[in-house]
């Protein structure tokens with residue numbers, strides 16, 4: 001029996017070395033370890049030997065069984081790795097120096113509108129700033145007057161990292177940074193990707209874009225805010241659009257407003273995009289709270305300012321008549337490549 005075990009080990013190794021595919025390895029597994037396999041057969045034949053021999057041979061056969069299992073697993077792994085290498089080698093190399101074969105990219109509609117807004121605001125003396133996506137609790141909440149346990153945090157649940165940092169819920173997270181960096185007076189816009197733990201629907205995504213703007217100077221008032229909002233909207237839409245301003249609460253502005261736009265998908269009649277209200281919340285805004293100015297190192301006795309948080313993704317929807325916000329993150333190139341120009 002001992003010789004039989006050794007010769008089975010040898011023949012297994014030879015057969016294993018000839019396997020070239022995962023299927024072949026599987027066949028070998030069945031041939032050796034399956035119900036009617038050779039190793040299983042050896043184990044069954046133990047019933048015909050004496051007790052002492054059974055113990056010793058049993059150990060040998062179990063060793064062989066374990067070895068066969070391990071070697072089969074190794075073989076599958078190496079075959080998979082080789083297959084992967086072959087696949088990689090088979091992929092056509094992309095040479096950026098070769099002329100295009102008629103395939104040209106296009107900008108995402110959000111990028112197009114963001115650039116248009118950057119031009120509009122730059123022409124009015126605003127600087128354009130970039131800000132990170134992973135921020136601290138202080139930047140996202142505390143520095144904009146939302147202390148821990150403030151109920152306003154409930155509206156902006158997000159994704160937290162193990163180190164306590166989080167994916168920014170709004171572009172207001174950069175307000176403190178801008179105020180600290182430039183001091184007063186300052187005019188700045190800062191577009192960026194935002195993240196929230198949302199139940200998605202036609203107008204809500206978990207990942208969307210906002211564009212924040214602040215203007216801080218002596219004697220800045222609500223009239224300045226309204227002027228800039230109106231100018232921005234008429235230039236983006238290249239026509240008059242109906243807007244409404246209503247009171248809105250945000251801990252970082254006082255007074256605060258919601259600027260809504262008449263839904264351009266249904267013309268104000270009511271649809272799923274505007275939740276059948278005829279209006280789309282687009283650009284909350286207000287006069288910067290003195291606490292926020294103070295935390296940014298600006299004296300609220302000397303300076304006042306406005307801030308707005310434009311829902312950039314929603315603006316794109318209104319501009320291009322995109323009914324469902326989820327289409328914009330879909331990666332559907334056929335749909336997205338229609339937007340060549342803002």
Ligand code: FA5
Nearest residue numbers: 170172204205208281282283284285307308309311314
């Ligand atoms: C804010 O995020 C405030 N930081 C805006 C602000 C800035 C107010 C400065 C005052 C001064 P709100 O949560 O309402 O507010 O979001 C602002 C805009 O972002 C909304 O009007 C909407 O257009 C857009 N928005 C918010 N949540 C989503 C979402 N889940 N999907 C798509 N767009 C969203």
